[in-house]
Amino acid sequence: MIVQCPHCGKPVAVNSLGRRPLNIPLKNVCEALRTYRSVVAAARELNCSPGYIFNALKANGLKLREVIANGKGYHLSQS
Numbered sequence: 508m509i510v511q512c513p514h515c516g517k518p519v520a521v522n523s524l525g526r527r528p529l530n531i532p533l534k535n536v537c538e539a540l541r542t543y544r545s546v547v548a549a550a551r552e553l554n555c556s557p558g559y560i561f562n563a564l565k566a567n568g569l570k571l572r573e574v575i576a577n578g579k580g581y582h583l584s585q586s
Contacts, residue, residue: 529555536563552581 512519531553538548540560550557564571 529559531555531559533563533567536560537569537574538573544575546571571582 508523509518509520513516535553536549539552540546543549543552546557546560550560553560563572564574
């Protein structure tokens with residue numbers, strides 16, 4: 508893709524724009540929240556932002572309190 512440089516105004520070829528999506532599975536998000544019981548600690552573990560965790564829960568119709576306290580949300584199969 509060719510974009511215009513904001514400093515000099517010349518066209519510059521770039522491979523892609525922006526950051527690639529993380530695509531962390533909801534299972535991993537819920538598991539980290541249950542383990543650490545804190546959004547900030549879970550975000551550090553998953554190497555993402557706390558906002559990413561909130562957006563993942565919101566997109567799947569889950570509440571933070573339900574996932575942490577009651578264990579609702581994504582249920583892991585018992586082996």
